[in-house]
Amino acid sequence: MKVMETPGGYELYKEKDCIGRCTLRKIPQGAVLEELTISPEWRRRGYGSYLLKEALRRNGGYEKNRESFFTAPLPADRGELAFWAKFGFSEQGGRLERRRRPDLTAVQLVQDFLRCRLCGPKLCIDATCGNGGDTLFLCNLTGPGGHVLGMDIQPEAIASTRARLEKAGIQPERYTLVCDGHQNLLDYVRPGCADAVLFNFGWLPGADHGVFSTAATTLPALEAALEALRPGGVLTAILYSGKTIGSEEKQAVLEYLRALPLEKYTVLVCEFANWADTAPLPCILIKR
16 A cells, blocks of 8 residues: 555555545644545445545644644544544534644653743753754743853764754854753853753763763752752753663752752652653752
């Protein structure tokens, strides 16, 4: 089987024969499905499911970090509603609709918190650039009048972050990228001037998983970050554990955060209660 894209949608081929068509109109968040047909002799064999799934997939319907929206006409045969329901469609206002919102992740949680907490931040720090996702978020959060410092000890992380910011059209004067350990953060910013410092520990996605952060440098980096924060500033840290990296860093950071004096800091450990013990653990700290 093969699905071919056409100017008006998709066609499903079995060998050389076209056995199904999906006509649609693309929209920014998904598509308006106008018709889905399978040749009568090939119906009830799973080909309709295959074609619809491909149409959804190719238009962002299964992307975890993207909100999507699809519509389709109500089928003439009400018995077909069960087929559409398998793919998340339900009857709404005389048509079928499928809405999918991004799954809540540890990264999304801390970004949402920062977006709500900070108003017009001037200096934000991504202490673990990785592939630049948090750095780009901070650039958008600070806006034209702010500045973002990004740090990572791996040159490939700095290169990946720079490429991501350039692709997004972020002007180079709005950020500084430094290839250095985050424990040296105070070599690049003055104490008490940062609105936010982000840490996403672990390893660089897509790189050597044998290289990852450890408590030996993480704890000094957290101390430096607290000194860099202004009163009212926010530090976020996402902690990891697992077979490769163990749990030493995670436990050391939790002990450190829980020992901080209440009169100086508010510390939140945002556990996802029904996730696995090795799931990412977001922590949020507010400096008083």
